[in-house]
Amino acid sequence: MKITDVKRIHFRGKATWQSDPCGHGHPGPLRDSPMSILVVETDEGLRGYDVPTMYQEPYDGIDIPKWDGGKWDLSAPIKKPDADPGLERLKSVLIGEDPFARERIWDKMHKMERMGGTVSQRLVSSIDCALWDMFGRYCNLPLLKLLGGHREQVLAYGSTMCGDHWEGGLNSAEAYGKFAKKLVEHGYKAVKLHTLMDEHWDGNNWVGSPDVNYDIECCEAVRDAVGPDIDLMIDCFHHYDRYSALKLGKAIERLGFVWLEEPMDEYNVSSYKWLCDNLEIPVLGPETAAGKYYTRAEWIKYGASDLNRCSAGDVGGITPAMKIVHLCETFGIPCELHGGGPITLAMMGAMTIPGKYFERGLLHPFMNYEVCAPWLNKMIDPMDKNGMVEVPHTLPGAGVDINWDYINDNLL
Ligand code: MG
Numbered sequence: 001m002k003i004t005d006v007k008r009i010h011f012r013g014k015a016t017w018q019s020d021p022c023g024h025g026h027p028g029p030l031r032d033s034p035m036s037i038l039v040v041e042t043d044e045g046l047r048g049y050d051v052p053t054m055y056q057e058p059y060d061g062i063d064i065p066k067w068d069g070g071k072w073d074l075s076a077p078i079k080k081p082d083a084d085p086g087l088e089r090l091k092s093v094l095i096g097e098d099p100f101a102r103e104r105i106w107d108k109m110h111k112m113e114r115m116g117g118t119v120s121q122r123l124v125s126s127i128d129c130a131l132w133d134m135f136g137r138y139c140n141l142p143l144l145k146l147l148g149g150h151r152e153q154v155l156a157y158g159s160t161m162c163g164d165h166w167e168g169g170l171n172s173a174e175a176y177g178k179f180a181k182k183l184v185e186h187g188y189k190a191v192k193l194h195t196l197m198d199e200h201w202d203g204n205n206w207v208g209s210p211d212v213n214y215d216i217e218c219c220e221a222v223r224d225a226v227g228p229d230i231d232l233m234i235d236c237f238h239h240y241d242r243y244s245a246l247k248l249g250k251a252i253e254r255l256g257f258v259w260l261e262e263p264m265d266e267y268n269v270s271s272y273k274w275l276c277d278n279l280e281i282p283v284l285g286p287e288t289a290a291g292k293y294y295t296r297a298e299w300i301k302y303g304a305s306d307l308n309r310c311s312a313g314d315v316g317g318i319t320p321a322m323k324i325v326h327l328c329e330t331f332g333i334p335c336e337l338h339g340g341g342p343i344t345l346a347m348m349g350a351m352t353i354p355g356k357y358f359e360r361g362l363l364h365p366f367m368n369y370e371v372c373a374p375w376l377n378k379m380i381d382p383m384d385k386n387g388m389v390e391v392p393h394t395l396p397g398a399g400v401d402i403n404w405d406y407i408n409d410n411l412l
Pocket of ligand 1: 261
């Protein structure tokens with residue numbers, strides 16, 4: 001079997017979020033948005049897909065402001081994006097290849113990514129995920145079983161969006177407490193705060209600077225609201241100095257938190273080592289640092305974190321991410337996967353020394369997460385009242401049930 005094409009199916013999807021100037025996601029109104037499914041095709045008619053699955057909707061009657069204070073233009077026409085030059089470049093090593101030679105294909109793509117330019121890590125990841133999906137479809141087995149199938153259910157945490165300044169949003173310690181209580185009432189056994197990160201420049205002024213004391217107030221309010229039996233974590237501003245990170249770590253140690261996530265720049269490895277040496281509470285990372293499994297191995301060697309971190313998207317696909325999962329197992333270190341979706345669920349399901357939690361979200365008081373995206377027939381991560389999420393294990397491959405009628409009716 002040979003790969004004959006790699007392409008995107010562009011369709012009119014739905015966006016329900018907006019980015020702040022640093023790129024952090026916040027709620028947005030429901031509106032049309034260009035989306036795409038990546039497809040790998042073969043000469044035998046077999047296909048593999050990488051499908052976007054993240055989706056939620058604003059509750060009725062919520063009027064979500066625009067981050068920059070402007071007005072929404074919900075009637076703006078949407079168009080098919082221009083050709084992807086990175087995909088065109090990668091075709092030169094993909095077309096004619098054996099689709100099941102994933103290690104060889106990944107090695108080639110990784111080398112093409114090294115010099116930057118048009119081949120991005122996200123694109124390499126997307127192709128690798130589509131190849132795994134294809135292998136599952138060929139074997140008629142779910143990704144969970146291809147990866148080694150250990151468990152069919154995982155425990156979720158409710159992961160909040162970053163802080164904001166909106167009335168009714170995540171604009172105060174009290175607001176975080178109230179929202180965390182609602183999440184626990186919904187069934188979550190654990191909650192993670194993303195706190196204020198919305199620094200941005202307004203002319204010559206720095207607006208909305210994060211602050212450790214405010215983070216601590218938010219953590220205290222959430223612990224007060226949910227009581228002692230709920231696991232809590234914080235993912236805060238990623239550019240604190242080591243002394244601010246230590247202050248926050250000591251405070252949440254007292255509050256019985258489960259981990260402290262990425263409080264400093266992840267290239268500041270000596271500071272991470274210093275922080276781990278000075279805290280009882282586990283420090284989690286690296287999440288955003290480049291370098292794939294090499295970086296995760298170095299962090300383990302230097303003791304720069306207590307809990308390791310990756311996702312398929314963060315390291316270039318399932319192929320490299322599973323090397324990290326196994327590396328962590330050999331050192332007896334849990335690997336807490338970053339972000340949600342079917343690939344994360346399958347990888348979690350295949351771990352022997354597991355990361356404890358599946359990240360569900362990001363969640364916000366304005367948004368209803370418990371809805372199915374219109375381009376899917378079934379939500380990927382419904383949660384039961386005990387806070388458990390099933391790993392997809394009925395459909396072959398990644399287990400995404402694509403609504404082809406919707407896609408075909410909305411082609412761009
Ligand atoms: Mg994080």
